[in-house]
Amino acid sequence: MQRIADIITKEIKAAGNKLWEVEIDNKQIQIQKTRKEFSGDLTIVVFPLVRYAKSSPEDTASALGNFIKEHCVEIHDYNVIKGFLNLEISKEYWLDFLSGLNDIADYGVTRGNGPLDMVEYSSPNTNKPLHLGHIRNNLLGFSISQILEAAGKTVKKVNLVNDRGIHICKSMIAWQKFGNNETPESTGIKGDHLVGKYYVKFDQEYKKEIAALQEKGEEKKLAENNASLMIEAREMLRKWEAGDKEVRSLWKTMNSWVYTGFDETYEQMGVSFDKIYYESETYKLGKEIVLKGVDDGILIKEDDGSIWADLTQNKLDKKLLLRSDGTSVYMTQDVGTAHQRFAESGFDKLIYVVGNEQNYHFQVLKIVLKNLGFNWSDKLHHLSYGMVELPEGKMKSREGTVVDADDLMDEMIETAKSMSDELGKLGNYSEEEKNNIYRQVGLGALKYFILKVDPKKNMMFDPKESIDFNGNTGPFIQYTYARIQSVLTKAGDVSSIVPEIEMNEKEVELAKLVYEFPDIVSDAAESYNPAIIANYLYELTKEFNQFYHDFSILNAETETSKLFRIQLAGNVGKIIFKGMSLLGIEVPERM
């Protein structure tokens, strides 16, 4: 079935030829949804066409309207208000469309093995549990992967775990000194939380030590450097690099605790990966590329042996790529991993889901790769998202002012439970079924809350006010889905042939929204923005609830109307299901 906007575009061009003997440029053709307060479905903005017609906007609109109405069966009528030509699409077109829907298995989804999009997200440090900021990252990364796949891409989700470095040594030192051989088993504490506890412990003890040194008259900078804990942590990192057996063994043990904990968190969050990279295995990558860059005269070697990229041509600073002792930095490694990934997979896009604090890093990364002669650097895309802010300000892991991911998810589920119990609609369900619904609703609320916001914007999270379950929320959409399922169950099996009926206004509105879904999916994919899906689903759901309130489905005036409404409700339900799954949100059959 041809999309209506394409049909109209063609008609406008034809009208240009016939009426005014001109070729109308596609850029001058503006078709948009008619605003609610006017009658019509689609609106052509005629101002840009006035110069072709050489008459007033009103006359141009009328002439065009007449032409289209005559030549185009899909357009039933039109009206002109100022320079706006409002077109009324025939009910037959919508009925046709809805009939065709039954033959489409996965409406809104483009199938096929499209080009490979690699999405890197999550990328946690292994010294502390995940917090609210990670939640935004994980939800975005997972959701955008789902969306890209629905837009026909082949998607590979990857996670680059930062499992080495001074921060992990800090946890290790603190555990050695103060841990009394605690393990997740001996304490019952989740592994990532246990390790995180010692990361915080390190910082506390470290601060005490600095204060003590300052007390003795040492300067702050010196005190920070000379504190024995820090010296020990640095020594441990050195030993780690040298492959010291004991250090490596402790490192492995504590990391394995963390991974077990992360796996639980990921599972609860509903996210997954196709491949996990470990920085301990990749951190040496990139060095050769950098050295070759020096040979090729692209990079600069300073007298002390350090290697730099001069980006002053690009209005940026110089950037270090190898330390004077020959070791890699973050950038070196990213150059290496990107190169390796391209060599392995020849990705069409490599999407990094990373916070906007790294904007500069990725800007530099692209330029450095480009300068080194890798033309595929254009294929890198930094999906930069804003910080999650708390009312008191920024979250700081070390100071314990974080909203822990596990705690937050548990609280959400608990809230969903008490809310649901109060409403008491799940009477005859088993405990297991109930718990599953609490989980779906609680996490649905959290996920939707985060994903409905434009990724690039900073967002505010107030733990005290927590997250709503009413209004523009996940549970609102889930609730609508559950209502639809309830109706469908009661309706039983019905014919899939769409009856010829005279649709009412609400039914047309819903048909129009259903019609939009595929465009919404491709929009979201192109702009890497799950919020587009979320906001669309809200609009669709709101419209459905109004319809549901105003008209009875099962007690419709006529049998054909009943059949039509059941089918329409079914289609809305399918879109909610699919759309929510693109957000990584489950929908319950009842709630």
Added chain:
RNA sequence: GGUUCCGUAGCUCAGCUGGAUAGAGCAACAGCCUUCUAAGCUGUAGGUCCCGCGUUCGAAUCGCGGCGGAAUCACCA
């Protein structure tokens, strides 16, 4: 100071590839359950779209300049 992003109702957010009288939700107030799930629906109230200039038939949307906020500019990752 340089760079990037953000600034829309009391609060949280849509709308931004220029288009008609700027929209939701929350909070407040007033209604709607004997009828398909009231986690719903309806209504009232709430605006200098940060400010200024410019481009345009037309600017919340584009450009420039301010103001305010965030991030970043390490031989950390």
